[in-house]
Amino acid sequence: WGCARGKRGSWSSPPSWATETGELLRRFPGEQRSSLRWSCSLRGFLTVCLIMSVKLNALHSDSYIEVSQYRDQHFKGNRYEQEKLLKQSNTLYVGNLSFYTTEEQVHELFAKCGDVKRIIIGLDKVKKTACGFCFVEYYTRGDAENAMRFVNGTRLDDRIIRTDWDAGFKEGRQYGRGKSGGQVRDEYRQDYDPARGGYGKLAQQQRSTEARNTF
Structure with a gap:
């Protein structure tokens, strides 16, 4: 031996x-x-x-490109159809962006993994300003898989961003779904995040009410 x-x-x-x-x-x-x-x-x-x-x-085995458990509750179709599209999609959802991150910055990062077809910046549906997410569409599934492997969990504008498969962009999905116009997560957030508008919307309202009552 x-x-x-x-x-x-x-x-x-x-x-x-x-x-x-x-x-x-x-x-x-x-x-x-x-x-x-x-x-x-x-x-x-x-x-x-x-x-x-x-x-x-x-x-x-490549767990980085597997479809996550998250499913869009607003998807027009059944769960099977959504699952099928997710497994064939060239589009990624990108979250936890700074409100100040530009389309050019997103393109520069994601183009390292392949040819980007288009980028759709998420907007506050009331203010029509960036609200911290976007969609990145590639020409091929392979390039999108590379982004899932190498970009997910990296830093952009000093923030850890996350990527997930998206069933495909449809008009109207660029707008936030929160009651105040932005993302739902920013409605209930209690911490102060200067890159995402400060405190969450409910926390801001509560602080404003407390300030008025003080005077």
Whole structure:
């Protein structure tokens, strides 16, 4: 057994099956031992092949491009149709953007993964100003998959952005769905985020009410 050398010059122990095989071989005479040794060598070879196969399958598995559990509740169609479109789509939803991030900045980042067909910046439906999300459409599914692998979770404008598959942009989806016009998440957010308009809308209203009552 060709044992690998470990740390600090020590030699690692052979696997248990190799030790057991050696002990078994010593109990057999000449010709039988040779035949059995070949059989055991084959077993070792097949074991290594199995281990390598498992490792290669793990490397080939690409969880980054899998369709997430999120489903658009406003999708015009059933769940099966939405699932099918998500698995074929070239369009990505991009979230957690700064309100000040421009289309040019988005294009510069996502173009590193392939040819971008178009970018639709999400807008506050009342103010018609950017509200922190966008859609990025590629010409091919492969380029969109590269963006899912390499752009999701990276920084843009000093913010960690997230990407997800989108079933395909339809007119009207560029507008926020929150009661105040922006995204729903910014309605209920309690923290102060200067890149997304400060406090959440409800928190702003509450603070304004408290300020009026103080005076």
